[in-house]
Amino acid sequence: MNTIREDLREKRFLVADGGWGTFLIAEGMQPGECPELWNVNRPEVVRRIGENYIAAGSDLISTNSFGGTRCKLEQHGLGERTAELNEAAAALSRQAAGADNHVIASIGPTGKFLITGEISEEDLYDAFKEQAQALERGGADACIIETFSAVDEAAVAVRAVAENTKLEIICSFTYASVVGGVPRTMMGATAADMAQATLEAGAHILGANCSFGSEEMLAVVQALHEAAPGTPILVNPNAGQPVQAETGIVYPESPEYMAGFARRFVEAGASILGGCCGTNPEHIRAIKAALRAIG
Numbered sequence: 391m392n393t394i395r396e397d398l399r400e401k402r403f404l405v406a407d408g409g410w411g412t413f414l415i416a417e418g419m420q421p422g423e424c425p426e427l428w429n430v431n432r433p434e435v436v437r438r439i440g441e442n443y444i445a446a447g448s449d450l451i452s453t454n455s456f457g458g459t460r461c462k463l464e465q466h467g468l469g470e471r472t473a474e475l476n477e478a479a480a481a482l483s484r485q486a487a488g489a490d491n492h493v494i495a496s497i498g499p500t501g502k503f504l505i506t507g508e509i510s511e512e513d514l515y516d517a518f519k520e521q522a523q524a525l526e527r528g529g530a531d532a533c534i535i536e537t538f539s540a541v542d543e544a545a546v547a548v549r550a551v552a553e554n555t556k557l558e559i560i561c562s563f564t565y566a567s568v569v570g571g572v573p574r575t576m577m578g579a580t581a582a583d584m585a586q587a588t589l590e591a592g593a594h595i596l597g598a599n600c601s602f603g604s605e606e607m608l609a610v611v612q613a614l615h616e617a618a619p620g621t622p623i624l625v626n627p628n629a630g631q632p633v634q635a636e637t638g639i640v641y642p643e644s645p646e647y648m649a650g651f652a653r654r655f656v657e658a659g660a661s662i663l664g665g666c667c668g669t670n671p672e673h674i675r676a677i678k679a680a681l682r683a684i685g
């Protein structure tokens with residue numbers, strides 16, 4: 391199987407997937423429930439999310455393992471099942487992806503910060519190593535270290551994956567603001583800080599996910615491209631800023647609206663396009679069509 395970077399050299403653009411959480415909620419996941427437990431208790435539901443994205447045109451699909459570090463699973467009393475739940479996550483996405491599409495296993499932040507001293511660098515490293523090795527055993531060929539805000543934590547995660555697996559590494563941050571054209575995370579890190587530290591640690595592809603809607607995300611892609619001109623960039627924006635409607639939380643950006651940004655994202659330097667919160671297979675289908683039209 392090609393690496394993602396090899397595929398990009400052949401195809402120019404690739405399509406990632408969209409959100410997963412809303413589908414689990416639609417199938418009955420309760421607030422406070424551990425999503426990763428669904429990998430063993432409701433595997434058909436999890437596999438179907440991946441299958442729906444492949445059918446919509448995703449070249450890369452994620453895994454249901456965003457909260458799959460031991461640190462996070464311990465909060466549900468499931469720390470001892472870390473390897474099992476992550477292996478299952480990767481196996482389900484591999485079944486959905488087949489042999490020709492990429493499984494970019496999701497690795498999220500631990501929720502613990504080095505800067506406050508609540509976790510040591512060594513424990514953090516071990517947590518990411520354990521998760522990444524299980525995801526690789528389950529059949530992932532790559533990982534997406536995603537929705538990070540802290541550069542030090544992300545660098546440890548990248549290093550743990552790079553030193554202990556063969557997974558291709560995408561490192562993607564979430565941004566909280568863009569002031570004077572400079573995007574910053576909640577922790578104050580800029581896209582340039584993130585790019586430098588995570589590439590040095592061994593990341594192969596940089597990304598931005600969640601954060602905000604498409605328009606605001608353009609500035610992030612531009613900043614990443616300026617910081618690392620030769621590095622492929624993934625962009626998975628939310629379907630806009632969520633608004634509270636009578637029916638619940640609504641994400642305002644339609645598939646057509648998001649797909650309308652495909653050309654601008656590509657011009658800004660992105661080559662892998664997908665979505666985050668509030669996006670679904672219809673968004674992916676529209677993005678795929680828009681990229682096809684670009685060529």
Ligand SMILES: [Zn+2]
Binds near residue numbers: 599666667
């Ligand atoms: Zn999101």
